Structure formats: structure tokens, C-alpha cells
Amino acid sequence: MADHLLALGYTNITVLDISAKAIGRAKLRLGDKSNEIKWIVSDVLNIVTGDQYDLWHDRAAFHFLTEPEDQIKYVAAVAKYLNANGKLIIGTFSIDGPEKCSGLAVERHSPASLSNIFREHFHLTGSMEHIHHTPFNTGQLFNYSWFQNYHNL
Ligand SMILES: C[S@@+](CC[C@H](N)C(=O)[O-])C[C@H]1O[C@@H](n2cnc3c(N)ncnc32)[C@H](O)[C@@H]1O
Structure with a gap:
């Protein structure tokens, strides 16, 4: 995703992952272009940055958070x-998706369950289901839901 955003001319792109190995592989793939991205190795729950964003996009990380707190x-x-007029996109395994990812338990979501979790700050503006075809020739059903801040109602 970051590769495509860069190619489309977007700036102030940050990629965060708890795994230094995952970040290292993405950097390698991008080569010199990786210098145009800010990389953060951190648990997303402890994110600290001086930046504000217009878009927060999470694919397949939020579903690892199974505890309400x-x-x-x-x-x-x-x-x-996220800026007041920013957009939030959350992609997780769907209600009918896999029960585990990389051997770890996940919480599967629907637009309604995500809407409930994010309701204090964000309202649901759309959603879609998507089948991700893995390199192991299986299909994983994802739910993508997108939200806006209540400031924009
Ligand atoms: C299925 S991969 C998806 C990677 C990438 N987002 C993508 O779409 O290709 C899930 C990623 O979530 C990361 N992850 C899991 N829990 C996390 C957390 N609490 N904070 C940050 N990253 C986390 C893992 O290290 C892993 O790289």
C-alpha cells in the first residue's frame, strides 16, 4: 500500500508494525524510495509520533486485538x-473469515462490530467484503470498513 501511495504522489506516509523484521522486508522492497517513508517499529497501542494524518489504514493488525481494553x-x-477531517479504514478477517492468523487468535469483525467499537469517535460510512488469495492458494474473507470523525457529520 505504501508503495502505491508513494507512486501516486502522497507524502507524510508512515508505516508502523510491531515486527522489525516486517519493516525491514518492506524497506528492502522499496529500496531508495524507503527514505521517503517514516518507519515505526512499535506496538500500535504505544504509538508515539509528532505527526497527524489524513488517513489511517489498518490491514490485518486490528484483528489481533482480542481484549476490549x-x-x-x-x-x-x-x-x-487522525485529523478532524481524516478517514479511517480498518481491514480485518470477516465474521466468516479464518479464526486464526499466523497461529494467533484473532477477533473476526463485521461492519456492525467495528462500528460498535469505534462509536465514541467515529461513524461508519461504508464497508465491503473482499477475498484475499494467499500465497498458499487459500482464500481469506476480509471485511473492510471505513469511518469518519464525528466532527464531519
Ligand atoms: C497479516 S500481517 C499484515 C501486514 C500488513 N499490514 C499488510 O497488510 O500486508 C499482520 C501484521 O500485524 C502486525 N501486528 C500485530 N499486532 C500488532 C500490534 N499490536 N502493533 C503493531 N503491529 C502489529 C504483525 O507484526 C504483522 O506484520
């Missing part, structure tokens, strides 16, 4: 770093 912490982080 972690989900609340996550919502607070998004509310802190």
Missing part, C-alpha cells in the same frame, strides 16, 4: 493522530 486503547490512538 486493547481495542479501546487503539481507538484512542486513532482519535489522537
